[in-house]
Amino acid sequence: MANKFLADFPILENVVYLDNSATTQKPLQVIKAVENFYKKFNANPHRGVYNLSIQATKIYEDTRRKVAKFINAKSSSEIIFTKNATESLNLVAYSFALANVQAGDEILITIAEHHSNLVIWQMVAKSKGATLKYIYLDADGNLSEKDFAEKLSSRTKIFAVTQISNVLGLINNVKKFAAKAHEVGATVIVDGAQSVPHIKVDVQDLDADFFAFSAHKMLGTMGFGVLYGKKNLLENMQPFLRGGDMIEYVEEQATTFAELPNKFEAGTQNVGGAAALSAAIDYLNSIGFAEIERIEKKLTTYAISELKKLSYIELYGCENLNNKIGIVTFNIAEVHPHDVATILDAQGVAVRAGHHCAQPLMNFLNQNATCRASFYFYNTKADVEKFLDAIKQVRKVMHIA
Amino acid sequence: MLEDIYTELIAEHNQAKENRRTLENPTLTERGHNPSCGDDITLEFKIEGDKIIDAAFVGQGCAISQASTDMMIELLRGKKLDDAKRLAELFLAMIKGEVTDDSELEELEDAAALKNICNMPARVKCATLAWHTFKTMTK
Numbered sequence A: 001m002a003n004k005f006l007a008d009f010p011i012l013e014n015v016v017y018l019d020n021s022a023t024t025q026k027p028l029q030v031i032k033a034v035e036n037f038y039k040k041f042n043a044n045p046h047r048g049v050y051n052l053s054i055q056a057t058k059i060y061e062d063t064r065r066k067v068a069k070f071i072n073a074k075s076s077s078e079i080i081f082t083k084n085a086t087e088s089l090n091l092v093a094y095s096f097a098l099a100n101v102q103a104g105d106e107i108l109i110t111i112a113e114h115h116s117n118l119v120i121w122q123m124v125a126k127s128k129g130a131t132l133k134y135i136y137l138d139a140d141g142n143l144s145e146k147d148f149a150e151k152l153s154s155r156t157k158i159f160a161v162t163q164i165s166n167v168l169g170l171i172n173n174v175k176k177f178a179a180k181a182h183e184v185g186a187t188v189i190v191d192g193a194q195s196v197p198h199i200k201v202d203v204q205d206l207d208a209d210f211f212a213f214s215a216h217k218m219l220g221t222m223g224f225g226v227l228y229g230k231k232n233l234l235e236n237m238q239p240f241l242r243g244g245d246m247i248e249y250v251e252e253q254a255t256t257f258a259e260l261p262n263k264f265e266a267g268t269q270n271v272g273g274a275a276a277l278s279a280a281i282d283y284l285n286s287i288g289f290a291e292i293e294r295i296e297k298k299l300t301t302y303a304i305s306e307l308k309k310l311s312y313i314e315l316y317g318c319e320n321l322n323n324k325i326g327i328v329t330f331n332i333a334e335v336h337p338h339d340v341a342t343i344l345d346a347q348g349v350a351v352r353a354g355h356h357c358a359q360p361l362m363n364f365l366n367q368n369a370t371c372r373a374s375f376y377f378y379n380t381k382a383d384v385e386k387f388l389d390a391i392k393q394v395r396k397v398m399h400i401a
Numbered sequence B: 001m002l003e004d005i006y007t008e009l010i011a012e013h014n015q016a017k018e019n020r021r022t023l024e025n026p027t028l029t030e031r032g033h034n035p036s037c038g039d040d041i042t043l044e045f046k047i048e049g050d051k052i053i054d055a056a057f058v059g060q061g062c063a064i065s066q067a068s069t070d071m072m073i074e075l076l077r078g079k080k081l082d083d084a085k086r087l088a089e090l091f092l093a094m095i096k097g098e099v100t101d102d103s104e105l106e107e108l109e110d111a112a113a114l115k116n117i118c119n120m121p122a123r124v125k126c127a128t129l130a131w132h133t134f135k136t137m138t139k
Helices: A010-014 A028-041 A050-069 A087-101 A119-128 A145-151 A174-184 A233-234 A271-287 A289-307 A338-348 A359-364 A381-397 B008-015 B064-078 B083-096 B102-119 B119-135
Strands: A079-082 A108-110 A129-133 A158-161 A189-190 A208-215 A225-229 A247-250 A255-257 A312-317 A327-332 A352-354 A370-374 B028-034 B038-049 B051-060
Touching: A010 A087, A010 A327, A028 A271, A050 A271, A087 A158, A087 A189, A087 A208, A087 A225, A087 A370, A108 A145, A108 A208, A119 A129, A119 A158, A129 A145, A129 A225, A129 A255, A158 A174, A174 A189, A225 A233, A271 A289, A271 B028, A289 A312, A289 A327, A289 A381, A289 B083, A327 A338, A327 A352, A327 A381, A338 A352, A338 A370, A338 A381, A338 B064, A338 B119, B008 B064, B028 B119, B038 B119, B051 B064, B051 B083, B064 B083, B064 B102, B064 B119, B083 B102, B102 B119
Parallel strands: A108 A129, A108 A158, A158 A189, A189 A208
Antiparallel strands: A079 A225, A208 A225, A247 A255, A312 A327, A327 A370, A352 A370, B028 B038, B038 B051
């Protein structure tokens, strides 16, 4: 059962790819954009006065404007390009948090954070003598509003939260949480790695102070990420990395730094990655998020309703589908997730197994590991059917009943 | 391919209970884990003189890691320590694909059944966990 997207994704001919939360496949349009840059426009941006360098600079800066519009930033100078969401969050931790968190302060995060939005806060808390606190989940997997209300206080300096859990796929009401966090004077840092690819994001509406995401989870290439930050915050921060292209004047003993956003982009940047992200955004815009959400919801609803018919399947965060993107996390009774993934792989179905870079969440769920199937708009009902057929083989292969 | 990995023998060792226990006053104990996937075992060995008089393990993980541990425990119990170390090296060489002659692998008894894991790079660390842990423990 082909759909209109498959012609753009030749890699999908041979695999049922259900690990889209880890990274998505790339359409030919994105691959060609990278090729086009290196074939026709390769030069170091921002440096040369010759035409090629001007073209490379244009590709890079046009992407910045496109990204700003895509997530509704006020200005493209609030868009910093990084390597990935992890680097974006590290930039905030090192350049903002270490300078603003004091001993006795509190950092509030959720138990559903990816390690990229967790390990950094342990580092900040430890080096500043601050306390790291966790908001836990209600039985349905959603953030406990009660716990949030109890733990948020005037001591809270940082509130860091994922917009969508990479394990449960549940959408956090960041706008509501951010408003309350701002009331106590906390800075709100949002991990958007799982949200930007799947739902319409408006950073001003959310009122995020910082917002991070990765290009490779939204059709772009690996090694390219984005940090959005409110201008007044970015302007008052020290650089994260120092070197070429982020300076104004360099003397023997002192340096003044470039204006935003260049202050945070040291060294030659990934222009090929920018070209790819630009093409990826065009591709997503041509479909539209209403359609993307519709397709993913249909696949997710079907997969979950079929999985629920199998008595040996345990599902996590799959009760309320209104608040959820296409991530289905599950276990098969008496079978370890890695064995499940191997058996599915042998049948041409790629799913993720393990802790999904969220070990504290796994502990909270009392699971050593889980399996995760995650959908994108190019997946089809036939993919879900193959996935379900493969699932039904697992216990047989494992010699269980 | 799958049938070569998830054999009856692996299933039996994965589900076996006899070797899953703790020893009283073990001579050697060592925890081994694969952080990326969560396989996590603890070996306990009782040594008298140069002989392994008892061995057991506790832990959790995928069928391959648990079956491999169970096979190792059964193979090494009663062996001289030097022989046990040599067998561990033989097993690791087999998984690396360095020893392919079945007659050489006979000594590994049931564990020789894991030979085909060398064709599944993603699962090699599951099969070798117990053996690496044993090596660390007896260094």
